[in-house]
Amino acid sequence: MNSDSASGFGTLAIHAGQSPDPTTGAIMTPVFLTSTYVQEAPAVNKGYDYSRSHNPTRTALEQNLAALEGGRFGLGFASGMAAIHCVVNLLQSGDHVIAGNDLYGGTYRLLQTLYRKFGVETTYVDLTDHAQLEGAFRPETKLVMLETPTNPLLRCCDLQAIAAIAKRHGVLSLADNTFATPYLQNPLRLGCDIVVHSTTKYLGGHSDVVGGALITDDEELHKRLMHFQNSCGGTPGPMDCFLVLRGTKTLHVRMERHCENARRIAEWLQQHPKVERVIYPGLPSHPQHELVQRQMRHGGGMVSVELKASVDEAKRVCSSFRVFSLAESLGGVESLVDHPASMTHASIPAAERRAAGLQDGLIRLSVGIEDCDDLIADLDRAIG
Numbered sequence: 001m002n003s004d005s006a007s008g009f010g011t012l013a014i015h016a017g018q019s020p021d022p023t024t025g026a027i028m029t030p031v032f033l034t035s036t037y038v039q040e041a042p043a044v045n046k047g048y049d050y051s052r053s054h055n056p057t058r059t060a061l062e063q064n065l066a067a068l069e070g071g072r073f074g075l076g077f078a079s080g081m082a083a084i085h086c087v088v089n090l091l092q093s094g095d096h097v098i099a100g101n102d103l104y105g106g107t108y109r110l111l112q113t114l115y116r117k118f119g120v121e122t123t124y125v126d127l128t129d130h131a132q133l134e135g136a137f138r139p140e141t142k143l144v145m146l147e148t149p150t151n152p153l154l155r156c157c158d159l160q161a162i163a164a165i166a167k168r169h170g171v172l173s174l175a176d177n178t179f180a181t182p183y184l185q186n187p188l189r190l191g192c193d194i195v196v197h198s199t200t201k202y203l204g205g206h207s208d209v210v211g212g213a214l215i216t217d218d219e220e221l222h223k224r225l226m227h228f229q230n231s232c233g234g235t236p237g238p239m240d241c242f243l244v245l246r247g248t249k250t251l252h253v254r255m256e257r258h259c260e261n262a263r264r265i266a267e268w269l270q271q272h273p274k275v276e277r278v279i280y281p282g283l284p285s286h287p288q289h290e291l292v293q294r295q296m297r298h299g300g301g302m303v304s305v306e307l308k309a310s311v312d313e314a315k316r317v318c319s320s321f322r323v324f325s326l327a328e329s330l331g332g333v334e335s336l337v338d339h340p341a342s343m344t345h346a347s348i349p350a351a352e353r354r355a356a357g358l359q360d361g362l363i364r365l366s367v368g369i370e371d372c373d374d375l376i377a378d379l380d381r382a383i384g
């Protein structure tokens with residue numbers, strides 16, 4: 001289906017980039033398990049010559065994701081990190097990056113341990129503070145990288161304002177939209193140049209695939225990114241593309257339930273005597289709640305809770321759930337609990353972690369789409 005013929009998110013999620021297979025009428029996009037394509041004559045082909053460069057299952061996914069983000073061009077990757085890596089490949093030695101100070105750990109690691117040695121320097125700023133952002137620009141700044149909401153403190157930054165600031169400085173803006181998904185917010189529509197996703201999370205949605213994607217509406221930029229996608233070769237296999245494509249078909253329905261469950265859980269936790277603080281973008285108590293209402297459709301599926309607890313007590317709580325599973329990652333149909341201080345964020349020194357506002361008693365919930373009463377009963381039992 002051509003994305004011009006529909007505007008509703010659910011219709012695009014199910015149909016964009018896909019049409020019945022012309023040879024059989026199969027309604028589902030086939031998994032094209034092929035590395036090469038037979039050519040009619042040298043360099044005469046049907047648009048496909050080698051599967052690192054292009055594969056029809058991947059093309060369907062790329063077009064589908066582009067339509068959902070409101071961009072014209074999508075690129076698939078073997079992981080979210082491979083997608084972010086592709087964007088950083090646009091830079092060269094001597095260039096400067098401005099990034100949020102609570103970036104996804106893997107992105108931070110890529111910038112610090114790989115790109116720094118190639119002469120690309122990064123300044124980390126609090127992107128909710130626009131004066132700090134303005135102050136970080138240098139003549140050699142080429143890229144602003146942002147995430148909203150962030151992990152695990154769910155801080156939200158103003159996509160439209162930051163994109164405008166970057167544009168005024170002639171600098172590209174990259175938004176990691178993994179936590180929000182295109183159903184909740186569309187950074188390209190707010191002026192950002194590139195959107196990145198770890199499709200491993202909500203887009204795949206079933207914890208059965210690792211993948212990534214880039215979406216842009218700028219043809220020139222798309223061509224430059226596609227060049228590095230093919231040069232570096234971090235492309236996804238067709239089966240993985242199929243799984244993500246299956247995931248996006250139900251994204252809108254899943255997100256409604258993720259968000260509804262998360263909101264109810266956040267409200268319930270707020271009343272709990274052992275809870276110090278609930279962080280959820282959909283609650284009026286969230287520091288950027290006004291922005292969230294402008295920028296996001298709902299508050300998302302992630303809830304962070306600061307328990308009045310030591311590291312050991314928080315670990316005990318995390319180990320005593322029966323419905324929530326103790327695991328890293330997020331965005332699947334099943335509920336997960338993470339203790340950042342000892343799991344996802346353990347590599348950050350304790351003092352630095354606390355200074356950044358990440359307390360030892362904080363637990364992060366990826367709220368799934370189970371029956372909410374069962375999730376609340378599980379939290380009640382675990383927190384005690």
Ligand SMILES: *Cc1c(COP(=O)(O)O)cnc(C)c1O
Pocket residue numbers: 079080081082104106147151176178179197198199200201210211212
């Ligand atoms: C998981 C994640 C990534 C990395 O994606 P992978 O698919 O694990 O490589 C990047 N950004 C955010 C916000 C993530 O949650």
